[in-house]
């Protein structure tokens with residue numbers, strides 16, 4: 210059943226908004242909010258999900274599209290985060306969304322013969338182990354000759370050898386949209402172009418929200434026993450709206466990707482390389498390669514982060530250190546930029562801030578989820594709905610999404 214494809218659905222749903230008090234109002238149709246709406250609806254709760262623009266219009270369509278534990282978190286010795294993310298990778302690949310999540314291989318070029326192979330090799334072996342048996346193929350060590358056979362487009366002196374390992378990739382925007390549609394299938398009302406403009410309070414308690422239908426300009430009231438804010442980099446706007454103190458703030462870190470045609474690089478696998486700040490990926494994406502990403506602060510319009518000349522040059526400079534035929538600006542067929550929702554930590558570089566998430570109830574009835582990464586959306590959703598459901602009564606059911614395939618997964 211498709212909710213948004215039925216033209217009458219939206220009008221009916223908007224008109225019914227004020228009719229009854231619902232259990233959960235979810236604000237934000239990124240992967241976290243869509244995941245929370247599905248989690249809550251699948252528990253049998255009455256749910257409305259409102260998104261100001263379109264599903265995944267924020268960060269959730271602008272990621273590197275990897276479902277991964279994150280090699281660099283392993284290097285930061287964040288084993289809990291890596292194990293949790295790799296468990297989610299296994300679930301998405303095998304059960305929850307095998308139609309939208311697929312294995313992808315990466316070559317790690319090695320520059321130093323002995324110690325680097327031992328050091329990185331140990332990390333990749335651990336990564337494969339933490340990821341659960343056979344979720345993706347195991348890594349392999351390659352000689353320089355074998356690596357160049359796989360990736361003839363790399364310079365002869367780009368490496369002394371390489372390791373090939375596997376992760377997974379997702380069509381992020383489509384996956385987020387399918388989460389929202391699956392939530393609708395489980396009875397949730399899901400609305401795009403519907404923006405929360407005010408939270409309704411009774412004393413201290415948040416009891417719903419006023420929303421503006423951006424199609425008509427009309428305002429509607431939604432009364433809800435609990436309200437979940439899953440608004441990513443817009444979380445601080447929610448803080449302003451409530452006027453209460455939140456235990457954390459969300460800082461924006463911009464990440465840029467460039468896209469070049471697939472035939473432009475003669476390599477038969479993705480690449481990952483270390484940069485002075487973080488890592489850079491070259492990721493196969495249908496007829497293109499996605500190359501990214503950067504990590505810089507952004508203080509301008511949240512709706513329209515853009516790539517600067519310096520961002521593009523940074524990516525070209527780094528990837529060209531490996532390539533036999535350097536890429537130029539003329540090869541670039543597209544760029545996109547996204548904003549990472551990072552919880553603020555005292556004066557740290559953004560690339561060192563953890564992608565871990567937090568749930569808070571800054572005012573009774575209002576639950577805020579922030580931080581995290583795409584890969585762990587399901588855990589984030591379950592955590593915030595657990596917190597909200599605990600206030601709805603003792604018989605609130607547990608999350609079922611660990612074994613709930615999203616629409617299109619079965620068959």
Ligand SMILES: Cc1cc2nc3c(=O)[nH]c(=O)nc-3n(C[C@H](O)[C@H](O)[C@H](O)COP(=O)(O)OP(=O)(O)OC[C@H]3O[C@@H](n4cnc5c(N)ncnc54)[C@H](O)[C@@H]3O)c2cc1C
Pocket residue numbers: 236237238239240241242259260261262263264265266267268269270271272273274275276277403404405406439440441442443462463464465502546547548549550580581582583584585
């Ligand atoms: C460059 C980059 C690369 C990344 N790569 C990866 C990766 O490869 N793998 C990975 O796991 N993670 C990755 N991430 C992180 C991941 O993309 C994010 O953590 C995730 O998409 C955040 O989702 P979200 O739902 O919390 O936020 P968003 O997707 O931003 O959703 C928030 C939504 O709230 C809506 N909203 C805001 N205010 C209101 C309001 N008042 N009323 C109604 N709606 C409102 C917005 O319109 C928006 O759609 C990457 C991030 C970036 C920036």
